Amino acid sequence: MNLIKSESSQGLSLSTRQRQLLDLLIEGKSNKEIADDLKIEAGTVKQHLFVLFRKLGVNSRAKAAIAASQLMKSSIAEQEKDKPVQKPKSSKHQLKANAKSEDAYSWRLVSTVAVSVVDLNVLNPNEISVRDQFLRALRSIIERLVDALDGQVTYLPDGSSVIWFGHPRAHLDDADRAVFLAQYLQGWGIRY
Numbered sequence: 001m002n003l004i005k006s007e008s009s010q011g012l013s014l015s016t017r018q019r020q021l022l023d024l025l026i027e028g029k030s031n032k033e034i035a036d037d038l039k040i041e042a043g044t045v046k047q048h049l050f051v052l053f054r055k056l057g058v059n060s061r062a063k064a065a066i067a068a069s070q071l072m073k074s075s076i077a078e079q080e081k082d083k084p085v086q087k088p089k090s091s092k093h094q095l096k097a098n099a100k101s102e103d104a105y106s107w108r109l110v111s112t113v114a115v116s117v118v119d120l121n122v123l124n125p126n127e128i129s130v131r132d133q134f135l136r137a138l139r140s141i142i143e144r145l146v147d148a149l150d151g152q153v154t155y156l157p158d159g160s161s162v163i164w165f166g167h168p169r170a171h172l173d174d175a176d177r178a179v180f181l182a183q184y185l186q187g188w189g190i191r192y
Contacts, residue, residue: 113163
């Protein structure tokens with residue numbers, strides 16, 4: 001569990017309990033799991049989250065986790081800046097350590113939308129033509145939306161697709177973008 005150390009760089013002060021709550025939120029725990037871990041009531045967790053969201057200037061759990069992650073990075077950078085500068089040693093051991101830290105994984109929230117197309121096992125040529133036309137139109141609308149919303153898409157052989165936001169470029173509202181895309185495609189499919 002990573003503890004959020006200092007928030008002074010952004011003028012933000014969090015209580016010990018709020019930092020604990022934020023750490024558990026970053027781990028992806030639900031309100032009930034947070035309440036169990038901290039041995040408090042679920043209602044108390046909701047109250048803490050409300051205050052925490054206001055302090056961070058966010059309106060969702062995902063945005064709070066991202067803001068906390070950025071806060072931790074800036075805190076670490078500030079601590080590194082305050083350390084005295086040492087002359088680097090160029091040993092083989094240190095070169096390996098640097099290579100490992102550059103190749104390390106980083107935590108990232110990725111929001112995904114899966115669009116599945118019902119396979120009708122249609123043998124009638126007219127119905128196959130209509131289905132192919134629908135799939136072309138669907139692919140076109142998905143490509144435009146993914147481009148506009150800064151996402152990524154992979155198409156599957158059966159006409160289905162997987163769309164994701166948050167990798168390789170992350171935004172604070174990636175989850176909102178995914179929800180918007182899903183709702184738009186659902187409405188488009190009904191109108192089509």
